[in-house]
Amino acid sequence: MSVWHSLRDWLNDRLEWDDLIEPLRKKAVPLHGLSYWYFLGGITLFLFVIQVLTGILLLLYYRPGANEAFESVQYIMTQVQFGWLIRSVHSWSANLMVFTAFAHMFSVLFLKAYRKPRELTWVSGVVLLFLVMGFGFSGYLLPWNTLAFFATKVGTDIAGQVPLIGKPLMIFLRGGEEVTGATLTRFFGFHVAVLPGIATLLILLHVLLVQRLGISVPPKLEVEWNANPAMKREMKFFPNFMLRELMAWYVALGVLGALAAIFPWNLGVKADPFVPAPAGIKPEWYFLFMFQTLKMIPSKIWFIDGEVLGVLAFGVIGLVWLLLPFFESEDPSRTKRWITGLAIFALTYVAGMSVYGHLAK
Amino acid sequence: MAGKDPGTTDTGNQFSAPVPRRRVVEALLGSGFLATAVAFFYPVLRYLVPPQESDLGGDSVVAGRVGELKPNSGKIFRFGQHPGLLIRTAGGEYRAMSATCTHLSCTVQYRDDLHEVWCACHNGMYDLNGRNVSGPPPRPLESFEVQVRGEEIYVRRRREA
Numbered sequence: 001m002s003v004w005h006s007l008r009d010w011l012n013d014r015l016e017w018d019d020l021i022e023p024l025r026k027k028a029v030p031l032h033g034l035s036y037w038y039f040l041g042g043i044t045l046f047l048f049v050i051q052v053l054t055g056i057l058l059l060l061y062y063r064p065g066a067n068e069a070f071e072s073v074q075y076i077m078t079q080v081q082f083g084w085l086i087r088s089v090h091s092w093s094a095n096l097m098v099f100t101a102f103a104h105m106f107s108v109l110f111l112k113a114y115r116k117p118r119e120l121t122w123v124s125g126v127v128l129l130f131l132v133m134g135f136g137f138s139g140y141l142l143p144w145n146t147l148a149f150f151a152t153k154v155g156t157d158i159a160g161q162v163p164l165i166g167k168p169l170m171i172f173l174r175g176g177e178e179v180t181g182a183t184l185t186r187f188f189g190f191h192v193a194v195l196p197g198i199a200t201l202l203i204l205l206h207v208l209l210v211q212r213l214g215i216s217v218p219p220k221l222e223v224e225w226n227a228n229p230a231m232k233r234e235m236k237f238f239p240n241f242m243l244r245e246l247m248a249w250y251v252a253l254g255v256l257g258a259l260a261a262i263f264p265w266n267l268g269v270k271a272d273p274f275v276p277a278p279a280g281i282k283p284e285w286y287f288l289f290m291f292q293t294l295k296m297i298p299s300k301i302w303f304i305d306g307e308v309l310g311v312l313a314f315g316v317i318g319l320v321w322l323l324l325p326f327f328e329s330e331d332p333s334r335t336k337r338w339i340t341g342l343a344i345f346a347l348t349y350v351a352g353m354s355v356y357g358h359l360a361k
Numbered sequence: 362m363a364g365k366d367p368g369t370t371d372t373g374n375q376f377s378a379p380v381p382r383r384r385v386v387e388a389l390l391g392s393g394f395l396a397t398a399v400a401f402f403y404p405v406l407r408y409l410v411p412p413q414e415s416d417l418g419g420d421s422v423v424a425g426r427v428g429e430l431k432p433n434s435g436k437i438f439r440f441g442q443h444p445g446l447l448i449r450t451a452g453g454e455y456r457a458m459s460a461t462c463t464h465l466s467c468t469v470q471y472r473d474d475l476h477e478v479w480c481a482c483h484n485g486m487y488d489l490n491g492r493n494v495s496g497p498p499p500r501p502l503e504s505f506e507v508q509v510r511g512e513e514i515y516v517r518r519r520r521e522a
Contacts, residue, residue: 150467154482157465168410175411178442182411274437274444276460276470277481294465295483297497305499307464 023211027237030217034111038215038241039248040104045203046249047097050256051135054090055192062142064188066181069144070270077267084264091265093256094136098286101132102350109343112328112335113216119325121209124202126322131199136284138191144184149271151283152187153179158294161311180273219332226332282357289350290314292357414442421517424457427509435471435478438516444468445505445516450489451476457505457516458491464498478502 011017029038061080063072076083105125108114114122137155141148156179160170175182217225225232235241283291293314297306328336422445424438430449437460438445446460448471458478460468467482477494478487486495491502508515 150482153467154465171411172409176414180442273468274439275468276437277467279481281467281481291483295497299464299493299497299499306497307499 021238024238025236027211027214028234029215029237029241030221031233031235032218032221034218035235037107037111039245040100040107041210042245043248043252044097044100044104045207046252047093047100047256048199048203050093050253051090051097052196054086054093055196057086058090059192064142064185066144066184066271069142069184070267073143073267085260088260088264089256092260092263094139095285096252096256096259098132098136101129102286105129106343106347109324110340111216111218112339113218114325115216115219115328115332115335116325116330118209118213118216121206121213122325123322124206124209128199128202128206130318131195131202133286135191135195135199136286138187138195140284141184141187142191143267144271145268146271146275146278147268147281149179149273150277150281151287152183154283154291155287156183158307158311161305161308162315163308163312178273219335222332285354285358288357289353292353292360295357295360421515423513424507424516425514427512427514430455433473433476435473437468437470440505440516446471446478446502447507447514447516448478448489455507455509455514456489456491457507458487459503459505461502462498463493463500463502464496469502 008017029035058076061072061076061083063069073087076087078084108122108125137152141152156170156173159173160166162169171177173183173186174180175186282288294307294310297310299306301309324339328339422438422440424440424445424447425436430436430447432449432453433451435446435448438447440459444460446458446469448456448458450456460470462469462480462482462485464480464483464485467480469478469480469485469487471477472479475486476489478489478491479485480487480496480498484496485493485498487498487502488494491504493499493501504519505516506519508517
């Protein structure tokens, strides 16, 4: 008997191991023309794991603080062996993760996978997407460069526009009235402790829900398969789909490694609170659509400040987005067309405004 | 008494009205827990609010020296914790104002090609008196008083009349 078998028997004697993995064996993935989209959630999870691992490595040399942060990242990139690669992988993986998370969300939206009984899977997923953006925003400041400094000023000022709680929220985020070293220390804490803790719990919940509820079938196909069960096609999750997912991760790793090595991430210029914002300053690409919108809103609409209105509008949209499944019909043959319309509009708006924001002066 | 649920009423004994007694115990326990929670969370919440920093430097600072700025140029100076903008107009006159954009608090700069104050973040424009003239800024920049004393250019907050 091999070592593996005796280990399995040993575990089985004590934990009834086979019972634990039984649900995984029963799980099946629906097969149809759009099955490839099912890979995206898993790829996002894989990139999150890469973030945790490279993040821990960066922590070995990174020092938070206005007088040390920039220099410590510079040290990582120039003195530490392969430091440039670890940091580049962390930055690239962050950006790819934001991209795959957005792609995963839109695929779930268009395949209508958020319908009953998966409302909570959607809600936990949208919260995770907000957390991913929080990771991006807090991590962006950590190298303490000029672009990050002004991005943080603008971002925290946007939080400050929220009526009633805005000012205290801004002071809480900044650790004072202005963006200073105190802000950096706070963001460091959010980025490496608070957000990872919450995100890990939510990912567990999200994956557990996927496991419990099985994988959704697009409504049209669901109606067809219900009418004619002989048409139903599935693939076993374990090991068939999982091995394909692992191949997708392998490809993602290849893309990530190539991007990180061929286009190493820049460090920029050290932040100085007493220089003007440089011309052509822009946030990271995933905030561009909001940035461009805020840029185009006039200073006053009726008697309200334009940016207050913009911030409130984004807040309301975020809330509607979170609760989208609760507006959907339970009957797969009568799904709401306006939700699909909204999804197409949202995708067009986000993509269009991002491109416009990228090209605009 | 055997087999009797300890929480039920013994109607023969007027002193053991058990429902109120249980309520009292629950209320005591509940308020105890509540007090403990408050005792835990109040310090934590207060801890999250950063201490107020005294704005060192007071109401008046030296923003620059005479001769440092050419006509039609500007520089950022420190006003306590905040950045300020000192401008020497094309006519040689000094102007000073807060350099924090009233839109989303980026740091503004003087544009010698436009003779205006510009915020690079969202393309906001102010005139030389700090009035918001175009783009998203909702309010003017706070303008400061400038005094030239000897070689030094002093900037101070305007006193309310």
